[in-house]
Structure formats: C-alpha cells, structure tokens
Amino acid sequence: MMRKIIIMSLLALSSVSLNSCNKWLDLQPQDGITNDEFWKTKEDVHAGLIGIYSSLNGGGVERSLFLWGELRADLVGLTSYASDDNRYVKNYNILSTNMLSDWSAIYSAINDCNLLIDKAPLAKASDPTFTDAAYNDAIGEALAIRSFLYFYLVRTFRDIPLKLKGIAKDTDIVPTTQSSAEEVLKQIEADLIKAQGMVPEYLVESVDYNATNAGRVTRPAVTAMLADVYLWLEQYDKVEVETAKILNTNRYRLNGVATVSIFDGGTAETIFEISHKGSQVNPMFDLVLADKKPFMANVDLLNSEIFPSNADVDADLSDSRGEGSLYLPAGSIVKYGLETPNYFNFQIYRISDIMLMRAEALAELGRGAEALQLINELRTKRKAIAASDALVDENDTESIVFYVFDERARELTFEGKRWFDLLRLAKKDSYSNLNVLVDLVTKTADSNVQQSAISKVRDTDSHYLPILETELFKDQSLKQNPFYLK
Structure with a gap:
C-alpha cells in the first residue's frame, strides 16, 4: 500500500517545476520520494520515466524551446503586451537579468533524467522481473531526453554546467564549473x-501514427537527434548516414498539405513530439493565442520574404503553410491550436525536418541533384508556389544550401528552430556567413538602435545568451559569457 502511495505521489508531483528551490541550478526536488528506498522495482523506474515526460509537457520546457528558438529570429514578432525583456531581445540589448536566460525548467527536467539513470540499477539488482530490455529502454530514453535538452542549452548558452548525476537532497549539491561547448x-x-542501441525501433506495432510511438523516445527519435547534432557540427557525411536510417524505414511519410492536424498528433509525419493528449493544458496559448498574447507572427515579413504573393501567376494558389493556415492575417499563430484546453502536441522532429537535414548535408557533400530532389518532393506535397521557388544549379552548393534554409523557414515556422538555423548558417565554415545575422538584426531591431545592434552581432560571443544573474549569485563557480561583461 505504501509503495502504491509513493508511486502515485511521484506521478502527481513529477510535472511540478522545481523553480522554487534556491539551491544551485534549482535542481533539488521538493519531495522525498526519489531516494533509494523508492527505486526498488521496475514499476518504480517506469514511474520515474513517466515523471521525465511529465517534466517536458508541464509548459516550462516548451516555452523555453519556443522562445530560445524564435525570439531572437525574425518570424515571430511582438505585440503591445510583450514585456520589456522581450523588446530588449529584439533590439539586441540582452542583459544578464533578462528572463529569457532562465534555464531552470530545462535543468529540472535534466535532473529527472539523471535520477533515473543513477537509480535504475538499484531496481534492476533487486527486482528479478525487471528484464534487460525494459531496463535498457528506460535508460536509453532518459539518456536521449537529457541529450536533447543539453543540445538546446549548448546552442543557447555555449559553455554550460554539464550535470550527469542526479540531485535528490541537499548533500548531493556540489558546484560544477562550466564545460566548453565542445565537451558538452x-x-x-x-x-x-x-x-x-538501447531503445526499441518502436513501442507499439503500427503502420500509422501512434501516440505512444510519437510521444516516447524510439530509435528513430534518437537518430533524428544525432543527425541534428552532426549538422550543427558540420559533419555532413554522418548526417547523411543517420538520416538515411530514418528515411529508409518507410515508417514516416508526408501528410501532404500542411494543416493543424500535423500538430495535434494525428499524422504519420511525427517522429517525436511532446504530447498533451488527455491533459487540460495548452502551454502555448498565453504566448501566441490569448487576447493579451505577447507574441505574434511577423506577418509582413512572412508574406513578403517567406511566403511571397503568387498573384502575378495565379492569385488562387498559396503555400499550405502560409497565411490563413498556420498563422492568421492578424498575426495569431494557430499552429498551436485555437483554444485552451487544446490538445496540440509540440513537434520536436517530423519527417520533413529529416528530409531537409539530409538535403543540406547532400548539398554540402556535392550531391546537389539529390538535395534538390528532396526539396522538390517536400514543396510539391505542401503546394509551395512558384514565387518561392529557386532556380539553382545542382552544382551550386551555396545556392542550394540557402534554398534549404529558406525551405526550413517555411516548413518549420514557429517550431523553435529558426534562430538555431540562422546561427548554424552564419557560423558555418568559421563564420563565413556572418552577414546572415547582420541582415537579421536590421530587420528586427528598431531603427534608432540598428547600428548598435549590428555592431553587437558582429561579436560572436553575443550569439549566446548570458548566464542569468541570479544563477551567478547562487554559484560563484559559474563564469559569465564575456560579451556581457563589457
């Protein structure tokens, strides 16, 4: 009976943020159910695994993924309800007090992963019914989610604390100096x-969309994460290998035209998503849909540069991803639903993302014809119009790469990827495309501060957020990004 109470308590509390903790990195749990007395059976480990997923869909993680990937970019604009912190970001005037740098929700979820990785061996040793397959699956899922979260952190802050051990009580807390981006x-x-090598190919046998397969980490999800990391590292041969593993399964397929059904968890496009099915929450509603929403689609830029008008050819044609489909003329971002509660699922990886990763890698490997074939396949399905087409030579690597990035803007709009795409393009080949970010700030910063913003963005340290001031106070071993010490 007591064990049942403990398990139910864990499930109930697992989605509660650890933000109230004043300890280092806000990593200490606020309850006592994660100690060694709990981790005795496979059911305990399963409860801990469900707790990890609950920490992802509580809202804080998604908000961070969205804001870190979109606010510094160009496709999301501000409304009159945006905070001063939000406006400072758009004007490239980010201070160490800006709450955009709040990483607590991410590190809280990482700690959940660390606790399972640390404690699952106890259950394996004491529960003879805990099979190797079930054990490996749990560890593999926790490793993958921790890696995914660290990937967002390292691209956002660069040098970060790399915590690989869980914290369950005060005595577990030890200062940890930052690791370099390369080490992370x-x-x-x-x-x-x-x-x-630990997680299964899928959890439920199904040829179509299955909520369990999409909402839990499977082997294709891990492979997608690995391909994404290799793309960031400019290891294009490895991107080609990993994306082939997913595309060759024929398990995922394009839905055709882009509709909100892709994002409410209903198509075979999804490889991995943060699921909200059955929950009474829409974490994105207050950000992009409520009457006093702070963020909106940058409609003018989207309609002029990303989804240009096709009126000169055929006024009746429009890209299925553009205005009226996933964002409205007034700016509401309906990609995340229209109301709350609304059971949308936050997409992490879809098959179209994998296709575009592969196209970029193929172009860099000198296989331009294959890259263009993938882009054209996606554009045909989405009913992309001639006005956004690019006539490029299959041997022109640079033009194809820029074409891929344009298509990523159309396909992955508002999904927390735009800033990282632009930064990846800018820093490629030792910042050979720095002007990509210069052009960005000329479009997003207010005219009276544009020259200052341009000067700042030319400093590559500025491409990463500051460590939040409160974290520096809590742990003296943390070192501030040098850009924010000037």
Whole structure:
C-alpha cells in the first residue's frame, strides 16, 4: 500500500517545476520520494520515466524551446503586451537579468533524467522481473531526453554546467564549473550513440501514427537527434548516414498539405513530439493565442520574404503553410491550436525536418541533384508556389544550401528552430556567413538602435545568451559569457 502511495505521489508531483528551490541550478526536488528506498522495482523506474515526460509537457520546457528558438529570429514578432525583456531581445540589448536566460525548467527536467539513470540499477539488482530490455529502454530514453535538452542549452548558452548525476537532497549539491561547448557536444554524441542501441525501433506495432510511438523516445527519435547534432557540427557525411536510417524505414511519410492536424498528433509525419493528449493544458496559448498574447507572427515579413504573393501567376494558389493556415492575417499563430484546453502536441522532429537535414548535408557533400530532389518532393506535397521557388544549379552548393534554409523557414515556422538555423548558417565554415545575422538584426531591431545592434552581432560571443544573474549569485563557480561583461 505504501509503495502504491509513493508511486502515485511521484506521478502527481513529477510535472511540478522545481523553480522554487534556491539551491544551485534549482535542481533539488521538493519531495522525498526519489531516494533509494523508492527505486526498488521496475514499476518504480517506469514511474520515474513517466515523471521525465511529465517534466517536458508541464509548459516550462516548451516555452523555453519556443522562445530560445524564435525570439531572437525574425518570424515571430511582438505585440503591445510583450514585456520589456522581450523588446530588449529584439533590439539586441540582452542583459544578464533578462528572463529569457532562465534555464531552470530545462535543468529540472535534466535532473529527472539523471535520477533515473543513477537509480535504475538499484531496481534492476533487486527486482528479478525487471528484464534487460525494459531496463535498457528506460535508460536509453532518459539518456536521449537529457541529450536533447543539453543540445538546446549548448546552442543557447555555449559553455554550460554539464550535470550527469542526479540531485535528490541537499548533500548531493556540489558546484560544477562550466564545460566548453565542445565537451558538452562530445558527451551528447556519446550518449545518443549509446541510447540508439538501447531503445526499441518502436513501442507499439503500427503502420500509422501512434501516440505512444510519437510521444516516447524510439530509435528513430534518437537518430533524428544525432543527425541534428552532426549538422550543427558540420559533419555532413554522418548526417547523411543517420538520416538515411530514418528515411529508409518507410515508417514516416508526408501528410501532404500542411494543416493543424500535423500538430495535434494525428499524422504519420511525427517522429517525436511532446504530447498533451488527455491533459487540460495548452502551454502555448498565453504566448501566441490569448487576447493579451505577447507574441505574434511577423506577418509582413512572412508574406513578403517567406511566403511571397503568387498573384502575378495565379492569385488562387498559396503555400499550405502560409497565411490563413498556420498563422492568421492578424498575426495569431494557430499552429498551436485555437483554444485552451487544446490538445496540440509540440513537434520536436517530423519527417520533413529529416528530409531537409539530409538535403543540406547532400548539398554540402556535392550531391546537389539529390538535395534538390528532396526539396522538390517536400514543396510539391505542401503546394509551395512558384514565387518561392529557386532556380539553382545542382552544382551550386551555396545556392542550394540557402534554398534549404529558406525551405526550413517555411516548413518549420514557429517550431523553435529558426534562430538555431540562422546561427548554424552564419557560423558555418568559421563564420563565413556572418552577414546572415547582420541582415537579421536590421530587420528586427528598431531603427534608432540598428547600428548598435549590428555592431553587437558582429561579436560572436553575443550569439549566446548570458548566464542569468541570479544563477551567478547562487554559484560563484559559474563564469559569465564575456560579451556581457563589457
């Protein structure tokens, strides 16, 4: 009876943020159910695994993924209800007090992963019914989710604390100096390779969309994460290998035209998503849909540069991803539903993302014809119009790469990927495309601060957020990004 109460308590509390903790990195749980007395059976480990997923869909993680990937970019604009912090970001005037740098929800979820990885061996040793397959699956899922979260952190902050041990009580807390981006990425790669061999190909036998397969980490999800990491590292041969593993399964397929059904968890496009099915929450509603929403689609830019008018050819044609479909003329972003509660699912990886990763890698590997074939397949399905087409030579690597990035803007709009795409393009080949970010701030910063913003963005340290001031106070071993010490 007591064990049942403990398990139910864990499930009930697992989605509660650990933000109230004043300890280092806000990593200490606020309850006592994660100690060694709990981790005795496979059911305990399963409860801990469900707790990890609950920490993802509580809202804080998704908000961070969305804001870190969109606010510094160009496709999301501000309304009159946006905060001063939001406006400072758009004007490239980010301070160490800006709450955009709040990483607490991410580190809280990482700690959930660490606790399972640390404690699952106790259950394996004491429960003879805990099979190797079930054990490997749980560890693999936790490793993959931790890696995914660290991948967002390292692209957002660069040098970060790399915590690989769970914290369950005060005595577990030890200061941890920051690891370099190279060290973090090396750990991510190693953990994903390990997880790839531990998690199953799928959890439920199904040829179509299945909520369990999409909402839990499976081998294709890990492979997608690994391909994404290799793309960031400019290791294009490895991107080609990993994306082939997913595309060759024929398990995922394009839905055709883009509709909100893709995002409410109803199509075979989804490889991995943060699921809200059965919950009474829409974490994105207050951000992009409510009457006093702070964020909206940057309609003018989207309609002029991303989804240009096709009126000169055929006024009746429009890209299925553009205005009126996934965002409205007044700016509401309906990609995340129209109301609350609304059971949309936050897409992490879809088959179209994998196609575009592969197209980029193929172009960089000198296989331009294959890259263009993938782009054209996606554009045909989405009913992309001639006005956004690019007539490029299959041997012109640079033009194809820029075409891929344009298509990523159309396909992955508002999904927390735009800033990282632009930064990846800018830093490629030792920042050979820095002007990509210069052009960005000229479009997003207010005219009276544009020259200042341009000067700042030319400093590559500025491409990463500051460590939040409150974190620096809590842990003296943390070092601020040098850009924010000037």
